[in-house]
Amino acid sequence: MRTWTYGHRADEGEVAALADIQVVPAPPVPWRPGAGTGVHLEPSLTMSEQTTARPPRKQRATLREVAQLANVHTSTVSRALSVKTRSMVNPNTVERVMAAAAYLGYRPNAIARGLRTSRSHSIGVLVPDLLNPVVPPIVQGLEARLVEAGYLVLLGNADHSPAREQALADAMQIQQVEGLIAFTATEDDQALDSLIEAGVPVVLVNRTVPDGSISAAVPDDHMCASLAVEHLVGLGHTSIAHVAGPQATSTGFRRREGFEAAIQEAGLPRSLELIVPADRYTEEEGARCCRELLSSGIPFTAIVAANDMLAVGCYDALAESGQACPDDISVVGCNDMPFTDRFDPPLTTVNIAHRDLGSAAAELLLELIHDPELPPRQIIVTPALVVRGSTAPPRRSRRRW
Amino acid sequence: MRTWTYGHRADEGEVAALADIQVVPAPPVPWRPGAGTGVHLEPSLTMSEQTTARPPRKQRATLREVAQLANVHTSTVSRALSVKTRSMVNPNTVERVMAAAAYLGYRPNAIARGLRTSRSHSIGVLVPDLLNPVVPPIVQGLEARLVEAGYLVLLGNADHSPAREQALADAMQIQQVEGLIAFTATEDDQALDSLIEAGVPVVLVNRTVPDGSISAAVPDDHMCASLAVEHLVGLGHTSIAHVAGPQATSTGFRRREGFEAAIQEAGLPRSLELIVPADRYTEEEGARCCRELLSSGIPFTAIVAANDMLAVGCYDALAESGQACPDDISVVGCNDMPFTDRFDPPLTTVNIAHRDLGSAAAELLLELIHDPELPPRQIIVTPALVVRGSTAPPRRSRRRW
DNA sequence: CAGTGGTGCGCAAACGTTTGCAGTGGAAAG
DNA sequence: CTTTCCACTGCAAACGTTTGCGCACCACTG
Numbered sequence: 001m002r003t004w005t006y007g008h009r010a011d012e013g014e015v016a017a018l019a020d021i022q023v024v025p026a027p028p029v030p031w032r033p034g035a036g037t038g039v040h041l042e043p044s045l046t047m048s049e050q051t052t053a054r055p056p057r058k059q060r061a062t063l064r065e066v067a068q069l070a071n072v073h074t075s076t077v078s079r080a081l082s083v084k085t086r087s088m089v090n091p092n093t094v095e096r097v098m099a100a101a102a103y104l105g106y107r108p109n110a111i112a113r114g115l116r117t118s119r120s121h122s123i124g125v126l127v128p129d130l131l132n133p134v135v136p137p138i139v140q141g142l143e144a145r146l147v148e149a150g151y152l153v154l155l156g157n158a159d160h161s162p163a164r165e166q167a168l169a170d171a172m173q174i175q176q177v178e179g180l181i182a183f184t185a186t187e188d189d190q191a192l193d194s195l196i197e198a199g200v201p202v203v204l205v206n207r208t209v210p211d212g213s214i215s216a217a218v219p220d221d222h223m224c225a226s227l228a229v230e231h232l233v234g235l236g237h238t239s240i241a242h243v244a245g246p247q248a249t250s251t252g253f254r255r256r257e258g259f260e261a262a263i264q265e266a267g268l269p270r271s272l273e274l275i276v277p278a279d280r281y282t283e284e285e286g287a288r289c290c291r292e293l294l295s296s297g298i299p300f301t302a303i304v305a306a307n308d309m310l311a312v313g314c315y316d317a318l319a320e321s322g323q324a325c326p327d328d329i330s331v332v333g334c335n336d337m338p339f340t341d342r343f344d345p346p347l348t349t350v351n352i353a354h355r356d357l358g359s360a361a362a363e364l365l366l367e368l369i370h371d372p373e374l375p376p377r378q379i380i381v382t383p384a385l386v387v388r389g390s391t392a393p394p395r396r397s398r399r400r401w
Numbered sequence: 402m403r404t405w406t407y408g409h410r411a412d413e414g415e416v417a418a419l420a421d422i423q424v425v426p427a428p429p430v431p432w433r434p435g436a437g438t439g440v441h442l443e444p445s446l447t448m449s450e451q452t453t454a455r456p457p458r459k460q461r462a463t464l465r466e467v468a469q470l471a472n473v474h475t476s477t478v479s480r481a482l483s484v485k486t487r488s489m490v491n492p493n494t495v496e497r498v499m500a501a502a503a504y505l506g507y508r509p510n511a512i513a514r515g516l517r518t519s520r521s522h523s524i525g526v527l528v529p530d531l532l533n534p535v536v537p538p539i540v541q542g543l544e545a546r547l548v549e550a551g552y553l554v555l556l557g558n559a560d561h562s563p564a565r566e567q568a569l570a571d572a573m574q575i576q577q578v579e580g581l582i583a584f585t586a587t588e589d590d591q592a593l594d595s596l597i598e599a600g601v602p603v604v605l606v607n608r609t610v611p612d613g614s615i616s617a618a619v620p621d622d623h624m625c626a627s628l629a630v631e632h633l634v635g636l637g638h639t640s641i642a643h644v645a646g647p648q649a650t651s652t653g654f655r656r657r658e659g660f661e662a663a664i665q666e667a668g669l670p671r672s673l674e675l676i677v678p679a680d681r682y683t684e685e686e687g688a689r690c691c692r693e694l695l696s697s698g699i700p701f702t703a704i705v706a707a708n709d710m711l712a713v714g715c716y717d718a719l720a721e722s723g724q725a726c727p728d729d730i731s732v733v734g735c736n737d738m739p740f741t742d743r744f745d746p747p748l749t750t751v752n753i754a755h756r757d758l759g760s761a762a763a764e765l766l767l768e769l770i771h772d773p774e775l776p777p778r779q780i781i782v783t784p785a786l787v788v789r790g791s792t793a794p795p796r797r798s799r800r801r802w
Numbered sequence: 803c804a805g806t807g808g809t810g811c812g813c814a815a816a817c818g819t820t821t822g823c824a825g826t827g828g829a830a831a832g
Numbered sequence: 833c834t835t836t837c838c839a840c841t842g843c844a845a846a847c848g849t850t851t852g853c854g855c856a857c858c859a860c861t862g
Contacts, residue, residue, distance in 0.1 A: 060599060062848060073812045078850060085851090090810060107599070110576045111515040112848030115817045120512060121576070122555070130541045133739070140531045143558050147565075152572055154523070155556040157544050164548075171553055175511045175522070198461060198508075312743060337740075338534070342713060344745035463818060474842050479820060486821090491840060513818030516847045 061104035070100035077101070081108070114176065123365065124154045124172035124180040126165060126191070132281075133308075133337040134354050135183065138205055141358020142181055149366055151178070166191045173198060179365045181205055201368040205361035206354075208250045208378065215368060217360035217379040219352045221251050225258030226265070227350050227385045228304040228332040233266045235393045237302040237330065240268070243289040243314060244277040245306035252277065255306045255334065273298050278310055286313020287320075294321050301329060301394035308333035308340055308349055311390075315343070326392035336386055345389035352383045462505035471501035478502070482509070515577065524552045524766065525573035525581040527566060527592070531558045533682070534709075534738040535755050536584065539606055542759020543582055550767050552579070567592045574599060580766045582606055602769040606762035607755075609651045609779065616769060618761035618780040620753045622652050626659030627666070628751050628786045629705040629733040634667045636794045638703040638731065641669070644690040644715060645678040646707035653678065656707045656735065674699050679711055687714020688721075695722050702730060702795035709734035709741055709750055712791075716744070727793035737787055746790035753784045 067074040072093060079085040080097035089097075100106075114120050123146050127135050143153050154177060156168035169191040172180060179201040182192060196202050196214075204216035225242075232240050242259045245252025256275065263270060276292050278285035286309060293300065294317065305311035311333030318325050325331050325345060333340065333349035340347040360379040368374055468475040473494060480486040481498035490498075501507075515521050524547050528536050544554050555578060557569035570592040573581060580602040583593060597603050597615075605617035626643075633641050643660045646653025657676065664671060677693050679686035687710060694701065695718065706712035712734030719726050726732050726746060734741065737752035761780040769775055 064848080074849080075813080075851075076811060079811090082850085088810075093810080105595075105599075107571075107575050109516075109848055111512055111519075111521060112817090113850075114512045115510075115516050115819085115847085116849045116851085118512075118817070125556075130537045130544070131739075136531045136537050139556075140558055140560075143531070143556065144560070147557070147569070147572075152569075152576055153556050155526075155540075155544065155554050156548070157541055159541075159545070168548070168553075170508075171548075174508050175553055194506075198506075312740075315743075338532075339713075339738075339740050339744070342716075342745060343740070343743045465818080475819080476821075476843080477841055480841085483820085489840075494840080510818055513847090514820075516817085516849085517819045517821085519847070 060109070061101075061106040062109070063106075066097065066101045066104055066106050069104060070097045072097060081106075118176075120176040120178055121151055122154050122175065122177050123151045124156065124169070124175075124177040126156045126158060126168055126172070126180065126182040128158050128160055128165075128183050130157045134206070134335050134352075137354035138183070138358040138361075141355035141360075142205070142362045143358075145359040145362035145366070149362075162189075162191065165189070169195055173200060179203070179369050181361050181365055183207060199372065201365060201372055203361050203364045203368060205357055206251065210250070212378065213376055215364045215374075215376045215378065217357050217364060217381070218250065219357065220380050220382050221254035222258035222261070224334050224350045224352070224383045225255040225304060225306075226262035227383060228334065229259060229262035229266065231348070231385055231387065231391065232302045232304070232330060232332065233262075233268070235302075235330070235391060237394050238268055239274070239298075239300040240302045240304060241274040241293050241300040242276075243286055243293070243303055243305045243310045244275055245281055245310070246279060247277050252306055259304055271298065274300055278306070281307045281309050283309055283313040283316065286310030287317040288313070290314040290317035291320070294318075294323070302391070303329060303331050305331060305333050308335045308337045308347060311347055311349065312343065326390050328395070330391040330394070332391060334383075341388060343390075348388045348391040349386055350383045351386045353381055356381050461510070462502075462507040463510070464507075467498065467502045467505055467507050470505065471498045473498060482507075519577075521577040521579055522552055523555050523576065523578050525555045525557065525570070525576075525578040527557045527559060527569055527573070527581065527583040529559050529561055529566075529584050535607070535736050535753075538755035539584070539759040539762075542756035542761075543606070543763045544759075546760040546763035546767070550763075563590075563592065566590070570596055574601060580604075580770050582762050582766055584608060600773065602766060602773055604762050604765045604769060606758055607652065611651070613779065614777055616765045616775075616777045616779065618758050618765060618782070619651065620758065621781050621783050622655035623659035623662065625735050625751045625753070625784045626656040626705060626707075627663035628784060629735065630660060630663035630667065632749070632786055632788065632792065633703045633705070633731060633733065634663075634669070636703075636731070636792060638795050639669055640675070640699075640701040641703045641705060642675040642694050642701040643677075644687055644694070644704055644706045644711045645676055646682055646711070647680060648678050653707055660705055672699065675701055679707070682708045682710050684710055684714040684717065687711030688718040689714070691715040691718035692721070695719075695724070703792070704730060704732050706732060706734050709736045709738045709748060712748055712750070713744065716791075727791050729796070731792040731795075733792060735784075742789060744791075749789045749792040750787055751784045752787045754782055757782050 063074045063077050067077045070077065070093075076089055076093065077097050080089045080094045081101060086094060110121060125139060125142060127139065129135065139153075139155070146153055154172055154175060156172065158165035158168060169180070173195050177200065180192070180195055181203055183204070183206050192202055202214055204214050206218060208214070208216040208218055229240060240263065242256065244256040244259070247253050247256065256277070259275070260270065273296055274293065276289045278289050286305060286307075289310070290303065290313060293303070303311075303314050305314055311331050314331050315325060318329055318331070323329050331347070333347050334352070336349045336351035340349055360381065364377060364379060464475045464478050468478045471478065471494075477490055477494065478498050481490045481495045482502060487495055511522060526540060526543060528540065530536065540556070547554055555573055555576060557573065559566035559569060570581070574596050578601065581593070581596055582604055584605070584607050593603055603615055605615050607619060609615070609617040609619055630641060641664065643657065645657040645660070648654050648657065657678070660676070661671065674697055675694065677690045679690050687706060687708075690711065691704065691714060694704070704712075704715050706715055712732050715732050716726060719730055719732070724730050732748070734748050734750035735753070737750045741748040741750055761782065765778060765780060
């Protein structure tokens, strides 16, 4: 269907642009069109003669080669090619330089440039687990904003291993990232310390540190939980359980706080037995916690799970014990992962604009790079309840209707 | 809960290791323990005096500073710190250098190193859409293998835009990636041309180019489709439709081929009207194609979708038209995305080890980096059928039981 | 016609490494 | 005691850019 053109691409129109260059036959130019006489720049697409004509060899063209071809100094080429300094050089020369650069297929070497300018144009992004469904949309949001700002994203997947996280953070520091965005796994995370100490701007996304010393973009976790509780209270539930997230994470901690506050707000009795924290955000843990709730003997008609993963774990435990959802027990998740609308039953959950979370974090980082002295700041994105099929009025209250 | 230690970390044990360094009071050392007299290296954790003692300032320590402190030449430091050249230098000196490096918190500058060695230690990964559920596991597989090999991953999300893809590919080339792994969106993809032309090793993952000129790791698409067909035939279906993928993608094209071959193999009549290709791998397209099939009037009892996304689109169209799945029409997907087991009904699909796909692609790239002259090679991973609730014997055949 | 100002460009240093080469010293060999 | 060799380390160049500085030239102005 198509063939890769390894040689010179005829459709680039660069050769024509070079036509009006007056090439002085500089001796050590590796490239000699008419043996130093004219400017006869036939593309010469013959593959056979590999050592003559046809400029773009494997070796990348350097600034010096462009300079030689355009008959100027490298500094002039540099200035002509950079849009900020272009005004310093004669438009005529600019044109000549650009033509030569195009002809040679010149690409700046970001490594060399970075060494001189001490900028790497790259941002490290450290995620605990790429397979967690909330991660990709956040990364997407990040990446879009960062690319827009001229950065490239160095992605590291820590895979829940502190050692790997540390190694990645170190490697990124060595790679001279200009900033780092981390979904730090745990609260007491050594990995970021050395970066922060070294003055690398760091922001967190989706989670924070307790002392708020690092800028972060987070969902309004408090509200996530209270939205769920208010929804259930509105349906008539009066005994609501909470499968909480790991209390060492800011999401788990704050959503539990939000849950308790909303319960109190609704005038419902506070019963600590109905709150059971998971050790991790997994289905298994969700199921375990739900089983614990069921076997506690304390009656309840609804569960607020700190997370969709935990919520589907609840689905499993409920099915095991013969309880129907939502007929016997309602379940609310949090995150609105993809395809939760296709679950059986479709999961009522709290949507978080993860993409916005990502771009907000990127924005914070860009600010911080611009002015490293900026005090830490939090961006809080407000969630929204999504009512689907996993919640219904409790039996008792329905019977009254 | 915890406090960030911005100053010197007392628990690093580096200061102690430095105890036996004999520091000659070199004049321009920014750091002077006892004003040139002794080696009295008290950590001196007083935050108040910010301008004295306490080595690790904001500025990253450089090789020269380590050399000065250890009283050797930079070249010796370089050799002592690199594990390959360490044998060249006196063990005593090595120890002294390492202590000095640790004391100053020295980190090599990968940019400077890269300029010298013309290695960037980074690999570009170009994805069409991070939100596509098959992408994260592939990236995870890639990343794990590449990090293991000492590389960092530069992730670019093209977001289905050829322009963006081109821009990202260019930026990565400028960043001097040592190789590129692409989930190329379309067959005639200009974006990779310039990289390949420049001699950057490139491999594809999940998709290929028709002429096989680029190494790739792909699923056995042919088998994906035939597994689905064989399963349905085994259930007794004799009239099977195919919602094909975009025919410009190798997955779409090959799965259709596999479908047709399997139909023929089973001795079923070939009817082109029962094959309708989608324009994109989306739910909407799946629904559209399914509607087209339903309105064609040609009877069928099962659908093989080229993709789970298309399959859930079929769910929608079937529900619209009042057809039950699997009672009226069975549906088989492909990819075994996460949570397909929780769909209603749980989706019978073909599992592809996407993680392995990723690590295989990484392996191919590493080979190619090692020996750029290697001929292109394909790694094909075999899929496996996962039977769930969306397939059942056709009514006709069930009635016979 | 001297003075002034501005434009355009070259020169060279610098960024932080790595590495071929050469030099030093000491030990082993003659 | 001289020679040879080896182990160790310093010297300096190079990687490809960017950028402050200064020079040359030209066009004004007075």
